Amino acid sequence: MSVWNVKAIIMPKPGVNDPQGEAIRGGLESLEFSGVREVRAGKQISLTIEAQSRDDAASAVKRMCDQLLANPVIETYSVTVDSVEETDGGVNA
């Protein structure tokens, strides 16, 4: 069993209303940042999980996104597996 760092990035779907992003855009305008055309606000969830393989880690986090982390009606997600942190046990001789 290895330990993997996995990142899930969850963003509002294109076309879906994003009040948080609009509020940020308004705040940036108030601070006199010019040239900001669009702001979309989403989440990055960084997970450290145990899994047999890189593919197992990715598919576990995709299931987590479907069931808890993202709202598939209004959000899209992408999952990237970053690295192995350590390997426990004697799988590699």
Next chain:
Amino acid sequence: MSVWNVKAIIMPKPGVNDPQGEAIRGGLESLEFSGVREVRAGKQISLTIEAQSRDDAASAVKRMCDQLLANPVIETYSVTVDSVEETDGGVNA
């Protein structure tokens, strides 16, 4: 003036308490996901901005992070400039 897609990823600093990440970890346990060691919850802000160059776009978004998007006491941020969407005007002959 070109148009750039810039992503700012804002995460709680290591060691800083992250109640949202802890809540997600608890939720995943309730859903019987096993092997989740740590969860950290942060934000991804995706911006479409006008700037003269890639470096100008990155430095503008870093200033936005310092002034509005991130709380530098408890959060770190990273900025990546993704692509040029279009180029206006006749800068390139």
